Amino acid sequence: MTIHSTALTARPIIHITKGLKHGPITRLMSPSDLGQIVKxxxxxxxxxxxxxxxxxxxxxxxxxxxxxxxxTVLVDGAMRFDVPESGTGTISYGGVEWLKAGAGVWHGKEMLVENVPRIRGFQLWLALPAELENSEPESQYLEAKSVPQTGPAHLIIGRYASVKSPVPAPEGINYLLVTLAPGERWKYQPPLGHSVAWLALAQGTLDAGTPVTAGQMAVFAPGEAPIVFENRGKEAAVFVLGSAVPHAYPLHLGSYSVHTSAQALELGERRIAELGRTLRDAGDRRTPSGTIPVWR
Structure with missing residues (x-):
């Protein structure tokens, strides 16, 4: 659905999607569709x-x-990590799991769901630039207390309003987790060069020049104009917001991989195949709490 409106913001929404729902998971974007636009x-x-x-x-x-x-960020619930190099802790609202796959990893059980009635959140993939796509993998687990806030937002990745996230992400990318109370208004001024911008709403309703409802993703027109958000609903509006300098490379896609060239993709897929063989040989790697550390 394509929409044009300038009622609230100088940066209009040009596309809204409710994604494709598969049971408890809604796929709002993939590398073969909107990922080509907001990479x-x-x-x-x-x-x-x-x-x-x-x-x-x-x-x-x-x-x-x-x-x-x-x-990975959570809106509701909590997940526990138990990682030899990072210690133990809990990821809840405002915390983040960062995993740079780079040259290749196997993962999926490095965090376990706590005893909670509901678990809700977002998993995002970032395409890495050519100099990092086959680099050494790294992972980081930050509890909410370690993630800086600016106004109503937790700065998950990037730099904004004199605040810098401790996540070692590439430069030129901002990713924020935001909650606006009923009646609250907030303006986001993208940094210089951040002509890509989008939001995805987990809860409530939001006016960003065009109404957005829970479960939808909205893409803003290219540019660097500010974006104004207003919660006109009766419950908190909880959303993630991304802005970035555009990714300057084509996307070369494997089943679980995204690279900048066919050659880099071949290297990555060869490496994860090798890792798969060594992972099978490694046997049971579970920690006492039941997690399985990332294999790299």
């Missing part, structure tokens, strides 16, 4: 599981990635 942001899932199904999220199979980074 380096190339994939976005909104997951929402409640009741007896919550423990099933911990049953996700191990799977590989290369050439990209994954970013």
């Amino acid at each position: 380096p942001f190339v994939f976005l899932d909104l997951f929402d599981v409640s009741g007896p199904s919550v423990p099933a999220l911990s049953g996700m199979p191990l799977h590989p990635h290369s050439g990209l980074a994954t970013v």
Whole structure:
């Protein structure tokens, strides 16, 4: 659905999608559709599981990635990490799991769902630039207390309003988790060069020049004009917001990989195949709490 409006903001929304729903997961963006428009942001899932199904999220199979980074944030609930190099802790609202797959990793069980009635959040993929796509993998787990805030936003990735996220993401990318109370208004001024911008709403309703409702993703027109958000609803509006300098490379896609060239994709897929063989030979790697650290 294509929409044009300048009622509230100088940066109009040009596209709104409700994605494709598969059970508790709504795929709002993939590298073959909107990811081509808002790259380096190339994939976005909104997951929402409640009741007896919550423990099933911990049953996700191990799977590989290369050439990209994954970013996981929660809106509701909590997940526990237990990682030899990072210690133990809990990711909840405002916290983040950052995983730069780079040259290749296998993961999927490095965090376990806590005993909560509902788990809801976003998983984002970022396409890495050529100099990082086959680099050494790295992961980081930050509890909410370690993620800086600016106004109503937690700065998950990037620099904004004199605040810098500790996540070691590439320059030129901002990713924020925002909650606006009923009646609250907030203006986001993208940094210089951030002509890509989008939002995805997990809860409530939001006016950003065009109304956006829970479960939708909206893409803004290219440019660097400010974006004004207003919550005109009766409950908190909770959303993620991304802005970035455009990714300057074509997307070369594998089943779990995103690279800048066919040659880089071949290197990445060869590496994750090798890692898969060594992972099988490694046997049971579970920690005492039941997590399985990222294999790299």
